[in-house]
Amino acid sequence: MQHVRNCGEQIFIISRKGGTLLAINDFIYRSNLKRFGVNSDKVYWECIHNRSKKCRSRLKTIGDDLYVTNDVHNHAGDRQRIELANKSGILIRKKFSAIGLPAYTNNKPIYQ
Ligand SMILES: [Zn+2]
Numbered sequence: 001m002q003h004v005r006n007c008g009e010q011i012f013i014i015s016r017k018g019g020t021l022l023a024i025n026d027f028i029y030r031s032n033l034k035r036f037g038v039n040s041d042k043v044y045w046e047c048i049h050n051r052s053k054k055c056r057s058r059l060k061t062i063g064d065d066l067y068v069t070n071d072v073h074n075h076a077g078d079r080q081r082i083e084l085a086n087k088s089g090i091l092i093r094k095k096f097s098a099i100g101l102p103a104y105t106n107n108k109p110i111y112q
Pocket of ligand 1: 048055073
């Protein structure tokens with residue numbers, strides 16, 4: 001299992017109906033943002049194609065530490081969707097530990 005300690009800011013997509021989505025390496029993950037663990041800082045993420053394509057890629061974050069439980073996707077990445085979200089101004093950068101706090105977007109693209 002891949003473990004990235006103390007991640008910096010990540011890219012999130014503020015989706016109108018789907019809540020907060022996480023974009024990593026052109027793939028998109030969703031979470032119900034329920035917090036688990038003794039410190040209530042453990043959050044589980046699953047690929048957005050978990051149901052439609054039965055993709056089993058998933059992650060877990062504990063505080064700002066990222067644990068890649070399974071990084072094997074059975075489909076291509078969602079870069080177009082991420083770029084579209086970027087153009088729409090619904091991409092935000094924040095640290096995992098800041099999720100659930102109010103999110104603000106300044107409608108400026110994060111990357112081109
Ligand atoms: Zn996937």
